[in-house]
Amino acid sequence: MTRELLSGAMGLWGVSLLHKASILVFSFWVGHTLGAEGVGVMASTLAIVWVISTVAGWGLPDRAPFMGASGDNGPQARRLYGIFALMVILVHGVLLLVAERVSGVTDPDCLALARGLIGGAAGQCLSAVGFSWLRGSGQPRSEIVATVVASVVLLVGPLLGAPLGWVWTAGGITLAVGAVAGSGFFPSFPGPLDGIEYLKKGTTFLIFGLGAWVLGNIDILLGRLLYAPEFVGELQVGTMAVRGMAMAPWLVATFMLRPTRQDWMDGVRPKPWLWGFSGAFIGVIISGVAWIALPFLARGHAMPVAAIDPINGVSMAIAPTFYAMVILLPLSAQWNMKRTLRAIAMGLIVQVGVGWSAAESIDVATLVIVAGLGQVVTLMWLIRTLQSHAQQSFEVDARATFPREIE
Numbered sequence: 001m002t003r004e005l006l007s008g009a010m011g012l013w014g015v016s017l018l019h020k021a022s023i024l025v026f027s028f029w030v031g032h033t034l035g036a037e038g039v040g041v042m043a044s045t046l047a048i049v050w051v052i053s054t055v056a057g058w059g060l061p062d063r064a065p066f067m068g069a070s071g072d073n074g075p076q077a078r079r080l081y082g083i084f085a086l087m088v089i090l091v092h093g094v095l096l097l098v099a100e101r102v103s104g105v106t107d108p109d110c111l112a113l114a115r116g117l118i119g120g121a122a123g124q125c126l127s128a129v130g131f132s133w134l135r136g137s138g139q140p141r142s143e144i145v146a147t148v149v150a151s152v153v154l155l156v157g158p159l160l161g162a163p164l165g166w167v168w169t170a171g172g173i174t175l176a177v178g179a180v181a182g183s184g185f186f187p188s189f190p191g192p193l194d195g196i197e198y199l200k201k202g203t204t205f206l207i208f209g210l211g212a213w214v215l216g217n218i219d220i221l222l223g224r225l226l227y228a229p230e231f232v233g234e235l236q237v238g239t240m241a242v243r244g245m246a247m248a249p250w251l252v253a254t255f256m257l258r259p260t261r262q263d264w265m266d267g268v269r270p271k272p273w274l275w276g277f278s279g280a281f282i283g284v285i286i287s288g289v290a291w292i293a294l295p296f297l298a299r300g301h302a303m304p305v306a307a308i309d310p311i312n313g314v315s316m317a318i319a320p321t322f323y324a325m326v327i328l329l330p331l332s333a334q335w336n337m338k339r340t341l342r343a344i345a346m347g348l349i350v351q352v353g354v355g356w357s358a359a360e361s362i363d364v365a366t367l368v369i370v371a372g373l374g375q376v377v378t379l380m381w382l383i384r385t386l387q388s389h390a391q392q393s394f395e396v397d398a399r400a401t402f403p404r405e406i407e
Contacts, residue, residue, distance in 0.1 A: 068136025116165015123172025142182020238311025
């Protein structure tokens with residue numbers, strides 16, 4: 001990884017931490033205004049909306065870094081981007097109409113927050129393709145600027161007395177505008193046959209992105225099914241530090257896509273153990289940060305430390321393997337997507353199987369252990385994938401293809 005790409009990754013990580021901090025302060029406002037129930041509504045609503053909008057996006061945001069790595073922003077790519085934008089607007093419009101079911105609450109204040117979260121999530125979703133394309137091409141400047149502005153919106157909006165839902169929506173719109181204006185990758189109106197191409201090219205990447213996200217957030221999803229919103233709020237706060245900073249290894253891996261792709265074409269082998277240990281080392285550091293931040297997170301969300309201490313402890317324990325898995329996922333997908341999907345599937349089977357079998361007897365903290373077991377299984381399969389001799393071919397456009405399988 002060159003110094004320029006590394007500095008870009010670190011810069012983007014820095015502003016991502018700023019954005020995470022602004023979200024944290026925003027959630028403090030939610031906790032003090034609406035209590036643990038409001039925090040739970042925020043966690044579960046964003047999780048459910050993310051899953052639904054990811055399906056609507058049909059893998060294009062997850063494919064965009066690979067498109068950026070090869071410079072693919074031609075007419076067909078723009079038309080596919082147009083379909084993506086139309087689907088995002090349509091889906092989030094429907095979600096706004098059924099916000100009560102999505103959030104699981106009827107309280108007017110919590111419901112207003114949920115609607116604002118859905119509106120902001122639409123803007124964030126619209127920004128995903130442009131920002132992902134820029135990351136793959138190693139050009140993070142526009143995302144850095146937009147993320148800083150969105151962070152300021154989240155920090156200043158509540159201080160000015162603006163409704164929390166409207167503040168979140170404004171932050172999402174800021175990101176969407178920055179992504180389109182900064183990347184120069186504008187959506188075009190699709191043709192009648194582009195829908196088939198959209199589904200055909202995006203399916204694999206949809207499964208990859210959705211599966212990777214569920215691996216890291218299965219505890220929140222299971223918590224939404226098994227527990228009341230206030231318990232989901234405790235789960236969210238207890239895992240907040242480790243989960244929130246997992247963007248670091250993902251960003252590093254995304255910026256590595258282009259140079260590693262060239263290395264592999266030149267015959268250089270992957271280094272899964274080195275990359276995995278690098279991710280685990282970051283996880284160890286973040287575990288220490290999570291331990292230090294525990295009382296501040298609890299006080300900021302108006303929760304007793306004792307309520308989230310067990311959850312935080314388990315989250316700290318699984319952080320090294322979790323971060324190692326995160327850094328290997330994009331690199332393994334570029335090396336061999338089929339085997340990477342198999343690795344994700346094996347981890348999800350473990351998570352769902354253990355969670356389902358113990359659903360009536362586990363407490364909230366144990367849900368984090370369930371997530372960690374599946375992540376360890378996926379990590380082992382990813383290492384095996386990157387040690388294999390086969391490379392998966394993925395045609396991005398007429399100018400560039402991923403390495404073909406080695407006979």
